Amino acid sequence: MPQFDETELTEAVVASFDETPDPRLKHLMRELVRSLHDYVRRTGLTFEEWQKAIDFLTRTGQKCSPSRQEFILLSDVLGVSMLVDAVNHRERDGATQTTVLGPFYVGEHKPMPNGTDISEGVEGERMYVQCHVVDLGGQPLAGVPVDVWHADDDGFYDSQKPSYAEAGPSLRAQFVTDAEGRFAFRTILPCSYPIPIDGPVGELVLAAHRHPMRPAHVHFLVNAPGFEPLITHVFIEGDKYLESDVVFGVKDDLISSVELRNDAVMPDGRDAPGPWHLMTYEFRLKPGRGAAPRPMMAAAAG
Template sequence: MSIDLTETSITEAVQRTFDGAEDERVKELFICLVQHLHDFTREVRLTGAEWFKVMDFLERVGKICNPTRQEYVLLSDILGLSVLVDLIHHPGIGSVTDSTLLGPFYVEGRPTAENGSDISGGVAGTPLFFNGRVLDPEGNAVAGARVDTWHSDGEGFYDVQMPERLHGRLAMRALLTTDDEGRFWYRSVAPRYYPVPTDGPCGEILRAANRSPMRPEHLHFWLHAEGFEPLITMLVRRDDPYVDRDAVFGVRRSLVVDFVQRDAGETAPDGTRMDEPFQTVERTFVLARTERALPH
């Protein structure tokens, strides 16, 4: 019955429209979504004027999205949804490296790079040398793992945020491959803390809540290897002023590391005698095996 509905009966009426869904998971998702959405609306007694504001907000979120800016991803991030999905499926058990959210600045088609390369793309900044290693849960090297890495510059901007300055080039991101010992390494520039974009609809939420838009200094990684679960993670600077108040809730204690400050005149990890201060970061990543690759 879908006529003469009441405040309470409309929920079941809408849910019944999904009875014919061939995909049981689709049916489950929409029935639950309708239930919670209707319950929320009844609980807060949403007004017509507020509903119009919500529709306008969602329309503006969509309009500001483009290939290098995903405002819907940012909305998911600042509401904690992105990290919640990750925590449900990757609760952080055993020796496997903790995962966290992807963030809105990952880019397909990033350049490949040889280990030891300078991936800064010519961006000026404090030199940073990263040395990583990828292992399985038993401590064995994972050779041939593909490692995406990307980060901001020393002013907190990603390459896609400054296309005019970089003339459309990608910088501070690359795809590397681990060697026979599971190692990968590169040179770049040190990143910096930065605010998430606040010039769009998501910024309105942060200002309305009087929330900080800041993210702590970090490096992103996305690791893939045959026989292992993909790992999306990041490393956060231990002494960053925003380490305990990330605007998108992405910091996990196990992912906080030292960005070691080195003096001019010291030798960098690649053997270069540096004539300016630089930073070094080291980290071992442990991947989880896929179910079909688990040892018997």
């Protein structure tokens, strides 16, 4: 009967996947085993630590529900979500940088005319968002659907609220670029907010003396035929959490200088309700193919 030492054991487990028919699955499992076994050896993992890890993962799974995905949250705070994004978008060639989708994308949003106020009935400082969608040569792209969504002034997305099923969507919509590749909308200024910390992932973040905050941002999904779908955030310059986003999602290229304005009218020619903020951004799309993502279960970082 085989008796394996710590090195022979790893090779035996790796070899147990030799007959896996799917070559990609075979490669992924063999590499996963090597990495996990190496971690155990390098750290000298104790039985107590191993049991705590099993308990942590068990509670992470138990925290998941149709409206919460604690494992995505774990992936986010460990930087794995952004690493997967980076590995899959290595060559940008001048295209706008990508970042994580987040868990509060709910699928294609309701199409609305350019200039629509997506924040009706929501408290907050008013903001006008004015964007341009172009190819890598700077040529405008017309007729491109763009999904937008963001949190409210308290840091909550509409889908996090018990009233979502009845009240319907808020602070989210789909716009289509005009002949000049432009779209615009009215909304409120988003704020920085904490990820959920009432579960095992929150316990981990707090035990490490890390803060749970994300800097203020607006999500965009730009999906033009003939181009790679662009999933990104636009962050607000000056937010104090830009340097320490708990999910590591900030990139310099994605920070917008949002201006405080006192003009009596907004760029759409309609009256401004007092002071307001102006966010502008140009999205540069990379030629290629790809499918827009499917919505994930709500709950991780946002």
